[in-house]
Amino acid sequence: MxxxxxxxxxxxxxxxxxxxxxxxxxxxxxxxxxxxxxxxxxxxxxxxxxxxxxxxxxxxxxxxxxxxxxxxxxxxxxxxxxxxxxxxxxxxxxxxxxxxxxxxxxxxxxxxxxxxxxxxxxxxxxxxxxxxxxxxxxxxxxxxxxxxxxxxxxxxxxxxxxxxxxxxxxxxxxxxxxxxxxxxxxxxxxxxxxxxxxxxxxxxxxxxxxxxxxxxxxxxxxxxxxxxxxxxxxxxxxxxxxxxxxxxxxxxxxxxxxxxxxxxVLPTLGEVRTMMLRHAELLCEHMGEERGCKEFRKHVSWYLKGFRAGGSLRHSLALVDSLETLGALLDELDPDEAYPVSELGAPRGRQGAPRxxxxxxxxxxxxxxxxxxxxxxxxxxxxxx
Structure with a gap:
């Protein structure tokens, strides 16, 4: 805090x-x-x-x-x-x-x-x-x-x-x-x-x-x-x-x-899970379920940055093709896991080197x-x- x-x-x-x-x-x-x-x-x-x-x-x-x-x-x-x-x-x-x-x-x-x-x-x-x-x-x-x-x-x-x-x-x-x-x-x-x-x-x-x-x-x-x-x-x-x-x-x-x-107040992984599902639902509402789920994939690594979610689960989430599948996969996350404070104040997204x-x-x-x-x-x- x-x-x-x-x-x-x-x-x-x-x-x-x-x-x-x-x-x-x-x-x-x-x-x-x-x-x-x-x-x-x-x-x-x-x-x-x-x-x-x-x-x-x-x-x-x-x-x-x-x-x-x-x-x-x-x-x-x-x-x-x-x-x-x-x-x-x-x-x-x-x-x-x-x-x-x-x-x-x-x-x-x-x-x-x-x-x-x-x-x-x-x-x-x-x-x-x-x-x-x-x-x-x-x-x-x-x-x-x-x-x-x-x-x-x-x-x-x-x-x-x-x-x-x-x-x-x-x-x-x-x-x-x-x-x-x-x-x-x-x-x-x-x-x-x-x-x-x-x-x-x-x-x-x-x-x-x-x-x-x-x-x-x-x-x-x-x-x-x-x-x-x-x-x-x-x-x-x-x-x-x-x-x-x-x-x-x-x-x-x-x-x-x-x-x-x-x-x-930092969110728990359970609260992050709720946000992820809400994001995917809004994408599907605007784009249709197939395209919405595909659009959501790029966001998975950002949401889970610093959390302990395993590689196989992350891989499956990055291939999600329906809200039902997404919900089932997100249920595998530990809802009580604390937010990784090591990520606070750290750069996110693209960085790279100077041109x-x-x-x-x-x-x-x-x-x-x-x-x-x-x-x-x-x-x-x-x-x-």
Missing amino acids: SATSTASLPTELVLGNVRVETPVVLAPMAGITNAAYRRLCAEQGAGLYVCEMITSRGLVEGDETTKKMLVFDELETIRSVQLYGTDPKYVGQAAEILCNEYGVAHVDLNFGCPVPKVTRKGGGGALPWKRGLLGEVLEAAVAATSKYDVPLTIKTRKGLDDDHLTYLDAGRIAQESGVTAIALHGRTVEQAYSGTADWDAIAELVAHVDIPVLGNGDIWEANDAVRMVEQTGAAGVVVGRGCLGRPWLFRDLAAAFSGTPTTT KRVVLPEGWLDDQDGRGIHMQEDANEATGG
Whole structure:
């Protein structure tokens, strides 16, 4: 158990006309933050739960894969979607479709993805290097969303690498373009998910702009979120890998920001089992049992990380094909086993090593304007940010 201080912490997050009871945002994660997972996390505590990233061109051209990702749970009170795009025309049109046809109340733009297939086309974390292009994209998106009084935010990284930092320029351009808030992941594209997030950069951005700044990176426990906000002055936090296999983290975060001292109560394996079954049931409800069970498989190792569950049981759970089978296998777990405290504060999900080099379009670093340069944008490219 760990006590959490709550002195001078924000108790809500205000993004334009969207008011979130807790200053916590679920980061969009490809193949993870679907409607079922967003519902599961929202059942634990208040926050802004963002749909996995979709491509602007895919939405504009009616790509079926893209449209299937835009599914919302019936209890989602604030529909929030992250867009990826490099062409102002497509980004603007996609933002308007989200507002007009899907009833989305919040749009976020991805300028932080470090995946090579994205950066080699000038997208994700590569795009802010081109300040002119960034301004064009933001102006088009703000023009579209403002017609519906929908707040537009962006998420970015520190820069390409330590020699090519972009976050201060990105913050200034975002503010000048009418963006409501900016989230900063305290790593460079080169770092990807390795190393340690630079919270000092988040604090520097807070001092540099007047719009709200959200901090992202290395939030594994509620105490981490509190420390980040206290150290940086951020208006809230964005949580990604820390909630993998631990949706109750949002319960702890809601408590930590509630304004009263709180104590984290760790779940037993029996309580984790209940959460796993609930997750699988929601996936099956939204996708059908066969696909839902297949989607659940990737989550097994995260839920059981650090527990003593045997290899053969884990293997069987990773091949589960029905809720009945899942329930029978989960019954084999020891419900009284205590949560492995060794896992507290430890990184979860992908980490890896820094990239040997950031993959960029040819000549990308030659100038920092890029105004009028519209990069090729795939219609069905979905990835994480």
